Every structure is written in structure tokens, then in C-alpha cells.
Amino acid sequence: MSHDAHAAARAPSKNCLNCGARASKRFRRVHGDQDDRAHRCPECDCWARLHAGSAAGRDVG
Ligand SMILES: [Zn+2]
Numbered sequence: 654m655s656h657d658a659h660a661a662a663r664a665p666s667k668n669c670l671n672c673g674a675r676a677s678k679r680f681r682r683v684h685g686d687q688d689d690r691a692h693r694c695p696e697c698d699c700w701a702r703l704h705a706g707s708a709a710g711r712d713v714g
Contacts, residue, residue, distance in 0.1 A: 669694035670710075684708035 669676045669691045676691035684703055685691045692710035693703060705713040 666690060669697060672697035680708070686710050 666689070667676065667681075668674060671693050674694050674696035676685070676694045678689070680694065681689040681691045686709045690710075691708050693707040695703065698707050702713050705711070707713045
């Protein structure tokens, strides 16, 4: 997991900020925050939570 966190820190704008997985531009624009950054992605969260705002950095519980 530390390796993934390191990858996320190196490429914060194109990768999921939580797990470091690659997040598509479309995903980031649709589900990400106002800067098109994905705080969560389908690799590390479920779609119900992503749609609730987890990908935009909101705490959805
Ligand atoms: Zn992720």
C-alpha cells in the first residue's frame, strides 16, 4: 500500500488520490472535484459511494 500512496503523491492530478490507480480524464471530470482530481476511483471504492461524492473528496460515511 505504501507503494501506491507514493505513486499517488507523484502524480496527483491524473491518478486517484487515494490508491494511485490511473483515473481517466472523463472519470475525473464527471466524478472528481472542481480541479478534476479523483479522490476515489472504481479501484478503491464502490460506485454507490463514488456517485454520492466520494470521488470528489466528500465524506460519504
Ligand atoms: Zn482509487
